[in-house]
Amino acid sequence: MVWWVISGGYAVLIGLLAVLPVGPGVSVGHLDKLGHLCEYAIFAWCLRRAATVSASSRLTSLVLALSLSISYGLLLEGAQGWLGYRSAEWGDVIANTVGAILGTWIKQ
Numbered sequence: 001m002v003w004w005v006i007s008g009g010y011a012v013l014i015g016l017l018a019v020l021p022v023g024p025g026v027s028v029g030h031l032d033k034l035g036h037l038c039e040y041a042i043f044a045w046c047l048r049r050a051a052t053v054s055a056s057s058r059l060t061s062l063v064l065a066l067s068l069s070i071s072y073g074l075l076l077e078g079a080q081g082w083l084g085y086r087s088a089e090w091g092d093v094i095a096n097t098v099g100a101i102l103g104t105w106i107k108q
Helices: 002-019 031-054 058-082 090-105
Strands: none
Touching: 002 031, 002 058, 031 058, 031 090, 058 090
């Protein structure tokens, strides 16, 4: 239960960071992709911990954590595409997905 709460809180944090306006002149170049990779690796790791406690098998916990983290990344990138002050990028989707894969496979 605790890991589901931690995962939910982290999801809220990621969501807020995804929709808040970025200040003028703020540019981090390709470090942005590294940030996406790291935040989704942590998110998927938390989800995997939560799923391991409640899932019936290791495979189920892997699939659940991976599908939730990738879906959330896609959802937020899609939402950014609708905002007038943010943009959706395929590079971010790829970085989110790679991070989710890495976070899911980190040894528990």
